[in-house]
Amino acid sequence: MSGNPMKLVVVGAAGRMGQTLIRTIHAIDGAEVFAAVEREGSPFVGRDAGELAGLGPIGVPVTDKPLEAFVAAEGVLDFTAPAATIEFAGLAAQARIVHVVGTTGCSAADDEKIKAAARHARVVKSGNMSLGVNLLGVLTETAARALGPDDWDIEVLEMHHKHKVDAPSGTALLLGNAAAKGRGISLAENSVRVRDGHTGPRPMGTIGFATLRGGSVIGEHSVLLAGEGETVTLSHSATDRSIFARGAVKAALWAREKKPGLYSMLDVLGLN
């Protein structure tokens, strides 16, 4: 095990999560902000990453050359957008480094490309990097297994800030998948993601999703198991983005010693 701080690249450094990651890494002894990346043409290129994140200068100017940063680094923390994440997955595989993917809204085709990159990179991907949500996933799987589809309906409710561009959230899908696993069914074949107009009665055994957007809400998720005369509600509230950033750094440090492959936060947290 290396005693040196892990050299981490933050891509999407000027974003909400990018800035949180820079502050979080800066406060951790075992890791350093080695480089910070934004897209070509971004007004933030050349600015000091610490200043962007409200820390004051840390001597790391934002670059638009990701490969140059990756080949000299040990890991990349990526909370950007699906198209960018696919590009970074290829570059992280080329550089044989750790790629922590927090980006949500990836398509099945995107996920295949990330899986292919994981033949060479150590990839940790999760729709939510927090300990609390991953524990909630385990609890959801257990509850869904115990409360069967004949008598209990499962709905996943989420709310996020008005800038969020994908729905349902990555976390809602993580929780839906956990419920589906508990029931021994495929989420893709049993989910109801939108309801509008004369929908007819609820199809038995389905897992429903409801999405709310507004204001500055960081992330609210509930799994409701609704039976005759009673409802069990399992929920998580995020009040600070540092929970995701701390999880991402933990994932990078964990993956530092691992073989190439595609891992989840359940692997990192020992909840699998």
Ligand SMILES: NC(=O)C1=CN([C@@H]2O[C@H](COP(=O)(O)OP(=O)(O)OC[C@H]3O[C@@H](n4cnc5c(N)ncnc54)[C@H](OP(=O)(O)O)[C@@H]3O)[C@@H](O)[C@H]2O)C=CC1
């Ligand atoms: N898994 C988890 O625990 C969490 C996941 N997320 C996910 O992380 C993602 C980002 O969220 P958030 O920080 O709120 O979003 P932001 O829009 O605030 O930040 C995204 C950043 O990525 C940059 N970016 C996009 N494309 C590229 C590129 N090709 N090269 C370099 N930089 C690029 C954007 O730049 P520009 O503005 O120029 O496009 C922006 O600065 C979302 O998918 C979100 O759902 C968020 C929180 C937790």
Ligand SMILES: O=C(O)C1=N[C@H](C(=O)O)C[C@H](O)C1
């Ligand atoms: O976009 C966000 O902000 C968040 N995205 C993740 C998601 O899609 O679940 C995680 C967190 O809830 C915040």
